[in-house]
Amino acid sequence: MTEIPSLDLDPFSIEFFDNPHPVHEVLREAGPVVRLAKWNIYGVARYAEVHAVLNDPIAFCSSRGVGLSDFAKEPPWRPQSIILEADPPEHTRTRAVLNRVLSPSVMKQLRSSFVAAAEARVDALLAKGSFDAIADLAEAYPLSVFPDALGLKPEGRENLLPYAGLVFNAFGPPNQLRQDAIARSAPHQAYVAEQCQRENLAPGGFGACIHAQADSGDITAAEAPLLVRSLLSAGLDTTVNGIGAAVYCLARFPDQWARLRNDPTLARNAFEEAVRFESPVQTFFRTTTRDVEIGGARIGEGEKILMFLAAANRDPRRWDNPDQYDITRRTSGHVGYGSGVHMCVGQLVARLEGESVLTALAKRVASIKITGPATRRFNNTLRGLESLPITIKAA
């Protein structure tokens, strides 16, 4: 059996978040699996191993939590998710419900309003000229379409981003980021619990569709609010960081921006490549349910495995020129949305939002210039910016 190298680094420190790429390389090159002594866990950072762990949900389970906390040893900080933190066969049933709610035919119905909202947003930003690409575009656009698609009331939506930030910080270890987020969480949790109830969700939205599935018996009335909560947890901050990543890429790499301007039909792939390149969701955990073998090394039952999705998405064993943002790259197979049975159930919504924004930019904007320091927002799971001052000029 292969010996597992032990590394001393902390993949949840601010220094690491500030510039993770060199450390990702260290993790990949150390071996197919590494021991991370600081948190008493294992890590996989190469594409092949990350993909293998994601695609074996029986040996590498989610029901003991997809963060550092092992639900077999401590209670979850909030009631356990019945989709994210569940395994087949239980997961199969709840997943089928959200698959239907977020299906390609539903996206066809949403497309025209999502496109119109992106065009209106870009027009308003062109009138301004200079603005913050994070607050005024990456956050403002999803906030203008997703809560309405879900059927949320207008009041209280300011809780959405803090709640999502909390959920993704809570996957991390008990560091300052996680403790601060949980300490401030009470009002956001109360808001979310309330909005998941049937009477607070407008007819025709994703939330009402989920509750309707309880009528047909596919889920129970008690399960419906928990599935709505999944969309409130994971449906907004992820696309904020995805759109932020795409705009940051296009602003930094003018040759790629020129290609997109030249052919706006590349918008969807340009967004997809930004998800690979920046990996807005950086990591997830699994827990071993038995003795397993990874890359010739043996790991026992009940161990936490940290999957570095972002490192896998730049593994030179899998990708040509992985550190280049290339909007014509064949991106299929990247793990930015995960892979296997838990692969992001909202991926079609994310792509529709990303494509709508990038298409509107490509058709209406001639140039994007970064005009001030890009500052980072730190989160235990999400990678993205706090602020990106830019100036755009009309085409």
Place this chain on the structure above:
Amino acid sequence: MPSINFIHPDNRSERIEATIGDSVMQVATAHGIDEIVAECGGNAMCATCHVYVDEGWLPRLAAMSEEENELLDGVAAERRPNSRLSCQIKLTPEFDGLVVRLPDRQI
């Protein structure tokens, strides 16, 4: 090894040697058949690996699941009676010579 004939929207035909056990989608993406996008990587979520299966071959395919049937309602190109998702067609030796036509768009 079974071979698959992919017919492009311009009627150009491309014959590809496939590995038993792979899906038609995997064969297409591994060989640069650009008409197959396969955004969701074979999870039967996205309907961007849509193909039209040659009528002669259609009865030999495994019946489609309810999920696949629902997804096919969302395909970008026209849905026809011989529409299938290529990620759901797993190759066995008897599929040697399978003919699939590629739609003009997936998104």
